[in-house]
Amino acid sequence: MSTQFTNRQWRLPNNENKDKQSNYSMDKFDQNDYISTPLTIDEFSSATMSIWFKTSLSQSDKYFLTFPEASGANGFDLNFVTSGIKSYLQGHSGSNNITSTFTYNDGNWHHVIVSYSGTNHKMYIDGVLTSLSSATVGTIKNAEGNLYIGALSSLYPAYRVSQTKLDQVVVFNYALSDGGVSVGQTATGQIATLYGGGSAIGNPQSITPNPVAWYNLGDQDSFNGADYLVPNSSLKDYVFSFDGSNDYIEVGTGLGNTLGSSVSDMTVSLWYKNQTGSNEGLFTIMSSITAGTTNPFAISYNTNSIYVWFGSNYNYYSQTLDSNWHHLSIVKNGTSLTTYIDGSSVSPSGTVGSIPATIDTTNKKTFIGVYYNASFTYNGSISNVQVFNTALPATGSNSVETLYNNGSPLTSMSGFTSLQGWWKLDASATYDSSTTTWNIPDSSSNSNTGTSSGMTQANLVQSDLSFTSGYSPYALSFDSASSDYIDCGNDSSLNVSTSNYSLSFWIKTTSTTNLVVCEKGSNDELAIQTYTSGNIRWAGINSFETSGVNVSDGNWHHLVFVADSSSAFIYIDKNLNATGGNKIKSSSNTDSFYIGSRAGLYGFNGSISNVSIWNTALTSTQVTELYNEGVPSNLNNHSAYSNLVSWWQLGSNSSFNTNWTVLDEKGSNNGTSVNMIESDIVDGVGSYANGLSSGMGGDEVIGDAPYSNSNSLSVNMDVLDRTTDTPS
Numbered sequence: 001m002s003t004q005f006t007n008r009q010w011r012l013p014n015n016e017n018k019d020k021q022s023n024y025s026m027d028k029f030d031q032n033d034y035i036s037t038p039l040t041i042d043e044f045s046s047a048t049m050s051i052w053f054k055t056s057l058s059q060s061d062k063y064f065l066t067f068p069e070a071s072g073a074n075g076f077d078l079n080f081v082t083s084g085i086k087s088y089l090q091g092h093s094g095s096n097n098i099t100s101t102f103t104y105n106d107g108n109w110h111h112v113i114v115s116y117s118g119t120n121h122k123m124y125i126d127g128v129l130t131s132l133s134s135a136t137v138g139t140i141k142n143a144e145g146n147l148y149i150g151a152l153s154s155l156y157p158a159y160r161v162s163q164t165k166l167d168q169v170v171v172f173n174y175a176l177s178d179g180g181v182s183v184g185q186t187a188t189g190q191i192a193t194l195y196g197g198g199s200a201i202g203n204p205q206s207i208t209p210n211p212v213a214w215y216n217l218g219d220q221d222s223f224n225g226a227d228y229l230v231p232n233s234s235l236k237d238y239v240f241s242f243d244g245s246n247d248y249i250e251v252g253t254g255l256g257n258t259l260g261s262s263v264s265d266m267t268v269s270l271w272y273k274n275q276t277g278s279n280e281g282l283f284t285i286m287s288s289i290t291a292g293t294t295n296p297f298a299i300s301y302n303t304n305s306i307y308v309w310f311g312s313n314y315n316y317y318s319q320t321l322d323s324n325w326h327h328l329s330i331v332k333n334g335t336s337l338t339t340y341i342d343g344s345s346v347s348p349s350g351t352v353g354s355i356p357a358t359i360d361t362t363n364k365k366t367f368i369g370v371y372y373n374a375s376f377t378y379n380g381s382i383s384n385v386q387v388f389n390t391a392l393p394a395t396g397s398n399s400v401e402t403l404y405n406n407g408s409p410l411t412s413m414s415g416f417t418s419l420q421g422w423w424k425l426d427a428s429a430t431y432d433s434s435t436t437t438w439n440i441p442d443s444s445s446n447s448n449t450g451t452s453s454g455m456t457q458a459n460l461v462q463s464d465l466s467f468t469s470g471y472s473p474y475a476l477s478f479d480s481a482s483s484d485y486i487d488c489g490n491d492s493s494l495n496v497s498t499s500n501y502s503l504s505f506w507i508k509t510t511s512t513t514n515l516v517v518c519e520k521g522s523n524d525e526l527a528i529q530t531y532t533s534g535n536i537r538w539a540g541i542n543s544f545e546t547s548g549v550n551v552s553d554g555n556w557h558h559l560v561f562v563a564d565s566s567s568a569f570i571y572i573d574k575n576l577n578a579t580g581g582n583k584i585k586s587s588s589n590t591d592s593f594y595i596g597s598r599a600g601l602y603g604f605n606g607s608i609s610n611v612s613i614w615n616t617a618l619t620s621t622q623v624t625e626l627y628n629e630g631v632p633s634n635l636n637n638h639s640a641y642s643n644l645v646s647w648w649q650l651g652s653n654s655s656f657n658t659n660w661t662v663l664d665e666k667g668s669n670n671g672t673s674v675n676m677i678e679s680d681i682v683d684g685v686g687s688y689a690n691g692l693s694s695g696m697g698g699d700e701v702i703g704d705a706p707y708s709n710s711n712s713l714s715v716n717m718d719v720l721d722r723t724t725d726t727p728s
Helices: 189-195 254-259 400-407 620-630
Strands: 025-029 034-037 047-055 062-068 074-081 084-091 094-101 109-116 120-125 128-134 147-149 164-172 213-215 228-230 234-243 248-252 265-274 283-289 297-301 305-310 313-318 326-333 336-341 344-346 350-352 365-368 379-388 419-423 430-432 437-440 450-453 460-469 474-478 485-487 501-508 515-520 526-530 536-538 556-563 568-572 575-580 593-595 606-614 644-648 654-656 660-662 671-674 681-683 691-694
Touching: 034 213, 034 228, 047 062, 047 074, 062 164, 074 109, 084 109, 084 120, 094 120, 094 128, 109 189, 147 164, 228 681, 234 620, 248 254, 248 419, 254 365, 254 419, 265 283, 265 297, 265 400, 265 460, 283 379, 297 326, 305 326, 305 336, 313 336, 326 400, 365 379, 379 460, 430 575, 501 515, 501 526, 536 568, 556 620, 593 606
Parallel strands: none
Antiparallel strands: 025 164, 034 147, 034 691, 047 109, 047 164, 062 074, 062 147, 074 084, 084 094, 109 120, 120 128, 164 213, 228 691, 234 379, 234 460, 248 365, 248 450, 265 326, 265 379, 283 297, 283 365, 297 305, 305 313, 313 350, 326 336, 336 344, 379 419, 430 437, 437 450, 474 606, 474 681, 485 593, 485 671, 501 556, 501 606, 515 526, 515 593, 526 536, 556 568, 568 575, 606 644, 654 660, 660 671
């Protein structure tokens, strides 16, 4: 369960339930009540949906989990019928429905899982496979692009559930394993993990690959005075996109020299997603070659075929161009070549020449996204490029099957002792604004860092290939016209001094006017502002600005200001952007530390999240740790925790009465808002497909969830009512 307090009510689980995955649910969805999210499953070739419900009412043809399709058909429906539950699938190639008969309205909690594998449509009730149908409906249609909880859609209130409690909605973009059980048998494998075994709710984040969506419905939901914000606890991770023009990454000769000459056995593994509609001719996904020599290996795409080159010869394999992610593994075993697409071996559509027994890789440069002479550049996205100096087996431990991992990149390569290079191509890369290049770390033991060419910060994009779990789902929104700000007090620990000092925060804004983000001291001891052209301005003793990065583009950005007695630095999204002279002024003033304002004047337009103050000059490594691949993390686990002075999450661990009270997670400098209202709580950093309720009041969260009841909710208590003074 969530340990964070969100606005309106303290959530106090019965001590017997404190370790449960869920302690709260959403109470009695009635025909005016539903939750809508922008999550889409369009083009899913397989999927799994899961939900808990509790009702005592017979309600035929009432829908409680749907992905409606705009043309009138439905991508996915889950609804009550007279004697059970019906699941309906509509795909591009047809439709299918199955029904499980049981007493659903007995007033007890029940768990429903529906999966579609591309060949089978299955339903599980309370961990048991209850219905199965052969289904080849193609990819699932979902043109409307919304997941609805408690309703068929935003229309047709007569088809919404009544007097029903709902909890723990989870969506996967693949079919969970069940151990191969038959109808009437209790499932094992991932289905059993998600169900939890009949004594507790399972943790969906313990299943790999992680779900694309997880809505707790109660434990983390926040009321904004009108509606509930329902955060998606699974967040999209990042990949690199290539534009098909001049984008590529060069690893240099390091990999070739590591492999050495006369390589007989090797494996290349990567994930790719083509960009359809343009550049559908020849383009190169990966190559290793030096000008004027025969290429030792290359992988390219040309008119619906994958080409795999070793030496001057190649095999090619039919692969229809689409916009889905695919896993590609190339295994060379002497003169034998085996190619795997999405974990399955494929037969060549044609060959030219025989594969050489050995190839020479010494002093050959390795490229990702291009042929050696900057031609045939790739148009699409690439992730997790890996090279091994052995021929990996098809199945078993540390195999191609392991690499495919049910459709999601591995996060650990433990056990793969032959790994020679691993470029994740995710947010672990570092952008150097002085050279305008990305440094792509090699996550193997060989440290062959890649360097980008023709790529900007915009080449790092969110993707649905893999997902992470968010820590801080909320933020607070500020409006300069309303003179919004937060006063965090004037404790001496917040004073700017001649000693080392760092300030970290996240902002989201489209304003380029002179607005203060954070400020301490009315005489410019420290003031940080968004400025012209989307720059950030440090207004201390001597002012200076960032350059080259527009932080007023409507996206979340992480900023860290680091200063010592002689210099100051500004990091944007973990990258050093600007430096200046002495920017620290000795101060013992009694002015407050303000967030969103300058001493109550001027103001900020936009959202702010996770402000923290440190009494040290953080290193670049510690700044990268703060950035956490684009999502705020638990700073109690940060390597410089002993230097953390104050930390305000803003939204999470905050409460609203007349004003917002934002808890200082480390110190005692709790902040109080001025001129802010309850609806100023908004979605946080990196949020993806969050839900919003409709027709639900502020009392819909209840202390009742599967295997957890008698949990309490507070009345007229705020975040400051928590104390460290407890019985000894």
